[in-house]
Amino acid sequence: MDVIELDDPTDAQIREWHGVLTAVHAADPAGDPAPEPERTAAGLLGAEPGSRQRLWAVADGDRMLAVAALRLPGEPGADRPAEIDVRVRPGWRRRGLGARLLAVAAEGLRADGRSSVIAQVLAGTPAVPFLESHGFECVLTLKGMLLQLDEVSPERVARLVAEGPRGYRLVRWRGVVPDEHADALAHAKTAMADLAEYEGTPWDAHRVREMAEVVAKRGDELYTVAALAGDAIAGFTEVVVPADAAGRAAQYDTAVAPEHRGRRLGLWVKAAMLQWLAAERPEVREIETDNAGDNAHMIAVNEELGFRVERESREYQAAVSALPTAG
Ligand SMILES: CC(C)(COP(=O)(O)OP(=O)(O)OC[C@H]1O[C@@H](n2cnc3c(N)ncnc32)[C@H](O)[C@@H]1OP(=O)(O)O)[C@@H](O)C(=O)NCCC(=O)NCCS
Structure with a gap:
C-alpha cells in the first residue's frame, strides 16, 4: 500500500x-x-x-x-x-x-x-x-448547537426585534460587506478576541471581504445583520446558507464589541437574522452553530433563542x- x-x-x-x-x-x-x-x-x-x-x-x-x-x-x-x-x-x-x-x-x-x-x-x-x-x-x-426553526415562534422573534435597545439601528446585507461598513466590520470581528488571538491574524477590511468571497465562490450565500451605533458596528451576526442547503444553514461569527455588551445586542441581531431568513429563505429548517465551551454569554443567547447542544467538538x-x- x-x-x-x-x-x-x-x-x-x-x-x-x-x-x-x-x-x-x-x-x-x-x-x-x-x-x-x-x-x-x-x-x-x-x-x-x-x-x-x-x-x-x-x-x-x-x-x-x-x-x-x-x-x-x-x-x-x-x-x-x-x-x-x-x-x-x-x-x-x-x-x-x-x-x-x-x-x-x-x-x-x-x-x-x-x-x-x-x-x-x-x-x-x-x-x-x-x-x-x-x-x-x-x-x-x-x-455544537442546533436550532429547529419550526420550534421558534415568529411572534416571539418579532417581539425581540421590536424590543431592540435604544440608540442602535439594524442594517443587513447579503454577500460581501458594503464598502461603508467594511472597516467597522473588521473592527467588530477583532472583538471576538478569543478566536482572533488564537488564529493569530488580525482582521482588516481585506480579510473580511476575502472571507465573504470564499463563501460566494463555493456557491453559498452569506447573510449578515449588524447593529450600528453611529457608523460603528456594535454587534453583528452571520449565517451561511449552503447552495445545496438541504434545509440546514450554518451560523458563522457573532460578536458584540466590549463597550456595547450587556444590552442584549447579541439576542437582537440574531432575532433579526431569524426574521430575515424566514422571509428570504423559507426552505431553511435548522441552523447549526459552534460555540467556544467557555463562551457562556453566547451559549445563553443561543439557548434563549431555542438552540440545543447536539455535540462537542475540539x-x-x-x-x-x-x-x-x-x-
Ligand atoms: C482518527 C483516525 C484518522 C485514526 O486513524 P488510524 O489509521 O486508525 O490511526 P493509526 O492506526 O495511525 O493510529 C496511530 C495511533 O493513534 C492512537 N489511536 C488511534 N486510534 C485510536 C483509538 N481508537 N483509541 C486509542 N488510540 C488510538 C494510537 O496511539 C495509535 O497507535 P497504536 O495503534 O500503535 O496504539 C481515524 O480513526 C478516523 O478516520 N477517524 C474519523 C475521522 C477523524 O475524526 N479524523 C480526525 C481528523 S484529523
Whole structure:
C-alpha cells in the first residue's frame, strides 16, 4: 500500500475519496448531513481563494483506504496555522494508516515553512487519542448547537426585534460587506478576541471581504445583520446558507464589541437574522452553530433563542516541530 499525492485528482479518484468520506460518516455520525458528492468534488478540485491545499491517499491498487487534506492559508511561510484532516476507512483503522498520512502531511508543512497546524474533531471519537499521541494539544472546546426553526415562534422573534435597545439601528446585507461598513466590520470581528488571538491574524477590511468571497465562490450565500451605533458596528451576526442547503444553514461569527455588551445586542441581531431568513429563505429548517465551551454569554443567547447542544467538538493544535517525520 502506497501513499500517493493527488495533484490533479481524476474523476475516479474523486469518487474513491468520496467513498472514504461516506464510510467514515456512516461510522462516526455527528448529526451532520451525509457528505454530498458535488461538494467533495468542488473541495478537491480547487482550494479556497487565498489558500492552497495538498491531498494524499493511502491506496490499495485503485481503492483508497485513507485520505488526508492539508489546507495552507496564505503564502508559503505565512504566520497562520495550516489545517489538517485525516480520514481512515473504519475497517482499516489501527494499522498505522492515519499516522503515515500525518507524517507525510508533516513533511508538507515543513516544506511550506509552517510552524503550526490545527484539526477540528469530535469529542469522544478515535481522533482524540490519535491526535494526542502525535503531539497535538486541545486549544478550544466547541459546543455544537442546533436550532429547529419550526420550534421558534415568529411572534416571539418579532417581539425581540421590536424590543431592540435604544440608540442602535439594524442594517443587513447579503454577500460581501458594503464598502461603508467594511472597516467597522473588521473592527467588530477583532472583538471576538478569543478566536482572533488564537488564529493569530488580525482582521482588516481585506480579510473580511476575502472571507465573504470564499463563501460566494463555493456557491453559498452569506447573510449578515449588524447593529450600528453611529457608523460603528456594535454587534453583528452571520449565517451561511449552503447552495445545496438541504434545509440546514450554518451560523458563522457573532460578536458584540466590549463597550456595547450587556444590552442584549447579541439576542437582537440574531432575532433579526431569524426574521430575515424566514422571509428570504423559507426552505431553511435548522441552523447549526459552534460555540467556544467557555463562551457562556453566547451559549445563553443561543439557548434563549431555542438552540440545543447536539455535540462537542475540539480544536487541536500542534507545533510542526512536534510532529513525527516520515520514513
Ligand atoms: C482518527 C483516525 C484518522 C485514526 O486513524 P488510524 O489509521 O486508525 O490511526 P493509526 O492506526 O495511525 O493510529 C496511530 C495511533 O493513534 C492512537 N489511536 C488511534 N486510534 C485510536 C483509538 N481508537 N483509541 C486509542 N488510540 C488510538 C494510537 O496511539 C495509535 O497507535 P497504536 O495503534 O500503535 O496504539 C481515524 O480513526 C478516523 O478516520 N477517524 C474519523 C475521522 C477523524 O475524526 N479524523 C480526525 C481528523 S484529523
